[in-house]
Amino acid sequence: MSDTALLKRGAVGLIGRKRLTAFAFPGLVLAYLAYVAIAFDVAGLAERARLDNGRTLLADSYSYKTHVTRDNRSGEVTVAIEGERKGTYAPDAPPDWVERKGARTEIDLGDGHLVSFGPEMVSYSVPGYGLIEARPSPSAGVETNLTGPLPDWISLSRNRLAVTTEAGRLTVTRNRTEVFRYFVGWELFFFTLDSPYHGHSAASLLFGPQIDPDRSNLAGAWHDFWRNPMWRHADVAWALFETVLMAFLGTMGAALVALPLAFLAARNFTPVMAIRFGIRRVFDFVRGVDGLIWTIVLARAFGPGPMTGALAILFTDSGTFGKMFSEALENVDRRQIEGVQSTGAPLLARYRFGVIPQITPVLLSQALYYLESNTRSATVIGAITGGGIGLLLTQAIITQKDWEEVSYYIVLIVLMVSAMDWISGILRRRLIRGA
Amino acid sequence: MADSFPASRTDPIRSRYLDLVRRRQLYSGLTLTIFAVLMASGFGLANDRNAGGFLDGIGNIFAFPANVIEEAAAKIADMPANLLRFFPALVETVNIAAVSTLVGGTAGFALALLSTRGLAPWALAIPLFRRAMDVMRAVPEIVIALVLIYVLGGGPVPAMIAIAFHTAGALGKLFSEVNENADLKPVEGLASVGAGWAQRMWLGVVPQVAPNYLSYALLRFEINIRASAILGFVGAGGLGYELKNAMSWGQGRFDQAAAIFLLLFAAIVVFDQVSSHVRDRLTKGAAA
Numbered sequence: 001m002s003d004t005a006l007l008k009r010g011a012v013g014l015i016g017r018k019r020l021t022a023f024a025f026p027g028l029v030l031a032y033l034a035y036v037a038i039a040f041d042v043a044g045l046a047e048r049a050r051l052d053n054g055r056t057l058l059a060d061s062y063s064y065k066t067h068v069t070r071d072n073r074s075g076e077v078t079v080a081i082e083g084e085r086k087g088t089y090a091p092d093a094p095p096d097w098v099e100r101k102g103a104r105t106e107i108d109l110g111d112g113h114l115v116s117f118g119p120e121m122v123s124y125s126v127p128g129y130g131l132i133e134a135r136p137s138p139s140a141g142v143e144t145n146l147t148g149p150l151p152d153w154i155s156l157s158r159n160r161l162a163v164t165t166e167a168g169r170l171t172v173t174r175n176r177t178e179v180f181r182y183f184v185g186w187e188l189f190f191f192t193l194d195s196p197y198h199g200h201s202a203a204s205l206l207f208g209p210q211i212d213p214d215r216s217n218l219a220g221a222w223h224d225f226w227r228n229p230m231w232r233h234a235d236v237a238w239a240l241f242e243t244v245l246m247a248f249l250g251t252m253g254a255a256l257v258a259l260p261l262a263f264l265a266a267r268n269f270t271p272v273m274a275i276r277f278g279i280r281r282v283f284d285f286v287r288g289v290d291g292l293i294w295t296i297v298l299a300r301a302f303g304p305g306p307m308t309g310a311l312a313i314l315f316t317d318s319g320t321f322g323k324m325f326s327e328a329l330e331n332v333d334r335r336q337i338e339g340v341q342s343t344g345a346p347l348l349a350r351y352r353f354g355v356i357p358q359i360t361p362v363l364l365s366q367a368l369y370y371l372e373s374n375t376r377s378a379t380v381i382g383a384i385t386g387g388g389i390g391l392l393l394t395q396a397i398i399t400q401k402d403w404e405e406v407s408y409y410i411v412l413i414v415l416m417v418s419a420m421d422w423i424s425g426i427l428r429r430r431l432i433r434g435a
Numbered sequence: 436m437a438d439s440f441p442a443s444r445t446d447p448i449r450s451r452y453l454d455l456v457r458r459r460q461l462y463s464g465l466t467l468t469i470f471a472v473l474m475a476s477g478f479g480l481a482n483d484r485n486a487g488g489f490l491d492g493i494g495n496i497f498a499f500p501a502n503v504i505e506e507a508a509a510k511i512a513d514m515p516a517n518l519l520r521f522f523p524a525l526v527e528t529v530n531i532a533a534v535s536t537l538v539g540g541t542a543g544f545a546l547a548l549l550s551t552r553g554l555a556p557w558a559l560a561i562p563l564f565r566r567a568m569d570v571m572r573a574v575p576e577i578v579i580a581l582v583l584i585y586v587l588g589g590g591p592v593p594a595m596i597a598i599a600f601h602t603a604g605a606l607g608k609l610f611s612e613v614n615e616n617a618d619l620k621p622v623e624g625l626a627s628v629g630a631g632w633a634q635r636m637w638l639g640v641v642p643q644v645a646p647n648y649l650s651y652a653l654l655r656f657e658i659n660i661r662a663s664a665i666l667g668f669v670g671a672g673g674l675g676y677e678l679k680n681a682m683s684w685g686q687g688r689f690d691q692a693a694a695i696f697l698l699l700f701a702a703i704v705v706f707d708q709v710s711s712h713v714r715d716r717l718t719k720g721a722a723a
Contacts, residue, residue, distance in 0.1 A: 029537065036534050039527070040591045048588035057586065242484065249477050252470075288704045292665045292675060293696055296682065300499035303486025310481050376575040383577055384668055387484075390577065394669070397581045410578050417573040 060403035064187040065168075068098055068107050070117045070177040072136050077105050077117060081187045082401075086230050089193055097181070107179050113167035115179050122177050124163055124170050134161050134172045142172050186404045188230050195224040231405070236392065240416055242306045243388035246381065247374040247420070249306075250313025255367045257318045262325035263351075269329060279322070287319030295381050304386030312381055313374050321366065328362040329355070364431045368424040375420045379413055389413055507693035517694035521677055525698045527591055528673035529706075531666075532659035535595045539602025540652045543568075546603060547610030548636055553619055556632050564607075571604025580666045594671030598659050606655055613647045614640065646717045653710040660706055664699055674699055 037043075067083040070076070079094045081087030089095060099106040105117040112127040124132045132154070133145040141159040155162045161172040169180040191198040196212045197205060197220065205217050212220045226234050263269045265279040286294075295312040302308045337354035345353065382390025389409060396405045482489050507514065549555050550564035576597040583593035621639040630638065667675020674695055681691040 033534065033537070036530050039530060040595070042592065045587060045590070045592055048590070050586060050588065054586040057582065242481075245477055245481055249474065249481060252474060253478075256474075284704070288700050288707065289696075290661050290664060290699060290703055292661070292668060292678075293699065296678075297499055298492075298496070301487070301495040302489065302492035305485030305487075306481040307478070307485035307489060310478075376573075379575045380577045380665055383581075384665070393578065394581065397585060400585065406582070410574070413575060413578060414570060414573045417575070418569065421569070421573065 057403045057406075059182075061407035062404075063182050063184050064404060065180040065182050066095070066187075068105070068115075068117075068179045068181070070105070070122075072175050072177060073138070075103070075119065081193070084230070086192055087188055107181070109165075109167040109179070109181050111167050113165060115168075115170055117177055122170075122172055126163070126165060132161075132163060136172050136174050136177060138174055141174060186408065188228070190228070191221075191224050192228055192230055195228075197221045197224055231408070236389070236409070236412065239382075239389040239392050240412060243378045243382055243390065244375060244416065244420065246306050246309040246313060246378040246388060247371055249310035250378070251317060251367055251371045251374050253310065253314040254317035254321050254370075255363065257314065258321035258325055259363070261318070261322050262329055265322060265326040266329035268332070268334070280326075283319045283322040283326075285319070286315050287323070289315075291316040291377060291381065292384070295384050299385045306382075306387045308385045309378055309381040309387050312385070313377060317370060317374070320370075324366055325359065325363060328359045332358045361432045365428045368428045368431075372417070372420045372424045375417050379417075389416070503689040503693045503696070506689035510690040513690055514694060517691055518698060521674065521691070521695050521698055524667075524672075524674045524677045524695075525702055528663045528667060528675070528699075529660060529702065531591050531595050531598065531663040531671075531673055532656055535598035535602055535663070536652055536656045536659050538595070539599040540606050540648075540655070542599070542603035543606030543610055544648070546607035547614055548640070550607070551611045551614040554614055554617075554622070554636065554640060565611075568604045568607045571600055572608065573604075574601065576601050576662055576666060577669060580671050581669060584670050589670045589672065589676075591672040594663055594666040594673070597666065597671075598662050601662075602655055602659060606651060609651045610644070610648055613644045613651070617643045650714040650717045653714055657703075657706055657710050660703060 064082055066079065066081050068077065068079050069083070077100070078091075079089040079098055081089075094100065097108040097110070099108075103119045107115040107117070109115060112125075114125045116123045120135060122134045122136065126132065129151075131145075135143045137143070142156075142161050144156060144161055146154065146156060150156060153164050159174060161170075163170045168182060171178050188198070197217075200208070200211065205211075205221050208217070210217055214220075215223070261279055261283075265276055265283065267276065270276050270279075291312055294315045295308070298308045298311050298315070302311065332355055336358060337350055340350050340354040378388060379390040379393070382388035383394045384390075389412065393406065393409045393413070396402050396409060478489075546564055546568055549557070550561050550568065552558070552561060555561050555564075576594075579597035579600055580593050583596055587593050617640050621643070622635050625635045625639045663671075663673055664675045664678075667673035667677070668679050670676065678692060678695045678699075681688045681695060
């Protein structure tokens with residue numbers, strides 16, 4: 001009886017201890033998270049966060065705006081997509097929602113919102129509210145017909161009037177009157193305004209009459225699309241290629257460097273312990289010196305570019321590969337080597353026919369697996385050293401203007417990495433099955 | 436014996452075999468040639484596009500490390516102070532990695548259960564969660580970090596979120612591979628006594644897979660330390676950020692850079708050793 005009592009006591013104690021650890025572990029994690037929340041100043045994040053930046057980013061990634069700007073001193077009116085020179089409409093060919101009537105310019109923002117730039121007055125007819133009139137002048141600032149309490153979508157000061165509605169936005173200052181109209185989509189993705197093919201559908205390009213007398217439709221359209229000065233498709237394609245090139249050269253170069261060294265680090269191929277130890281420490285060193293440090297060191301020696309990125313990947317991964325390959329070599333089957341040796345094969349042939357076939361599947365599948373992950377690293381390294389799509393991405397983010405380009409690059413990067421993942425998966429399956 | 440196989444009968448087999456060998460040699464020779472050409476032309480191309488060529492730079496490859504060591508040696512008295520000064524940055528880098536591994540691992544755990552056949556509560560949604568994990572893995576951390584730095588301002592939080600997002604996808608895939616090998620009998624046993632989905636997972640699956648999960652999570656933690664150092668370089672705080680500042684200060688404050696290099700190297704090696712030791716024990720313990 002006392003035995004069972006003892007057993008029971010033991011079991012109860014064990015369960016109690018287990019219950020304690022079961023609660024202590026999440027408790028520790030929570031305590032750690034609380035500490036980190038304080039260390040990272042998560043509370044202060046709310047103040048530092050610029051949610052309006054987030055809003056611009058989101059809105060800009062799926063829509064664009066066209067600026068209609070009047071210089072109030074010269075009276076000149078320009079219509080430009082995103083206010084960019086490359087997206088400026090020719091003065092005699094504005095879009096159909098902007099109409100010039102002598103000194104007046106009528107702008108239709110859609111849904112009954114009408115803006116009119118006169119020689120003296122600016123007026124904005126807002127449906128359901130009425131007509132807003134403003135007179136910018138160099139001496140008196142901005143005078144308006146607005147009286148009484150204003151709704152929160154109108155902001156007015158002595159020198160500035162801003163009206164934001166769901167159809168667009170009007171700002172009037174002394175020197176400038178500007179209207180934004182928003183459209184969904186990525187502007188001028190295929191052709192810029194100066195291309196004769198702008199505004200034509202794919203069907204009319206393929207089957208319609210020749211648009212440019214000097215060029216066939218297809219060749220001309222391809223040229224204008226590929227050389228689009230705003231989206232620079234040719235440069236982007238090249239940058240993607242450069243990134244993949246960095247990953248390919250780095251990974252394969254690392255495998256080529258690591259393979260002979262791995263023989264020197266494997267117990268069964270190098271009986272001399274000093275060599276083995278030395279080579280293994282070299283592997284540990286190049287692996288431990290992070291890709292970041294290699295990138296910086298190499299960028300100082302070779303300058304920015306794809307070669308630097310490829311070498312940085314090569315250095316880091318030759319350590320990783322060396323370790324993995326030497327482990328694979330230590331696990332090879334001796335009998336196959338002895339079989340080759342029994343035919344009187346020399347050393348090199350023994351390695352070629354006895355060892356290499358055994359480790360090829362491991363070697364190739366690891367190299368291909370790293371190829372995919374290095375495509376991602378190459379994007380990051382490109383952002384630091386200046387090469388490939390990583391550079392374009394950081395540039396686009398730093399200018400803080402072309403968020404549609406940022407989203408375009410992100411989509412391309414995701415597609416590129418997925419494609420590499422897919423290709424490497426197919427090759428891995430085929431090679432391992434074939435071997 | 437030889438009489439029963441006259442040469443006239445073995446000759447065609449022999450020639451066919453030699454044909455096969457020759458064809459295989461041709462194919463592997465061709466593959467190797469294509470590979471060699473790709474590598475050579477790739478390096479040539481990369482070399483042309485680089486600001487400095489390979490041959491010009493190879494002589495300088497030790498110039499920068501030599502400068503760093505020289506300056507650090509000249510100011511060796513400052514080294515302990517510098518190490519101490521940048522230690523908080525190292526802690527921040529490690530914290531970013533640890534939190535993102537925790538958060539990403541938890542999310543990956545949920546995603547893995549939701550995308551494993553036999554365990555998922557909604558079998559129809561399995562491909563959906565799998566694709567979601569593919570996308571999470573495909574987005575490089577730097578993309579999310581840069582966008583979040585713009586919205587949230589610089590600091591460790593954007594890096595943490597970016598790394599956690601990627602980790603969730605990467606660990607989710609590995610975890611679901613582990614789940615596929617889990618024994619379903621405990622789950623059925625629990626179901627037979629009326630356990631809910633969460634109870635079945637927590638009591639039936641988790642004890643089986645926990646050692647493997649932990650081992651993968653530790654491996655990921657190692658990777659995340661490197662990632663968090665790199666993200667610091669683009670403005671997300673921690674060692675990378677300090678390194679960038681030290682490097683871009685005039686000609687570069689190489690004594691400080693040396694201290695940061697040392698800290699980063701030491702941290703990576705220490706965590707690498709500890710985690711590989713623990714992982715060894717975990718996987719061996721699971722086998723026993």
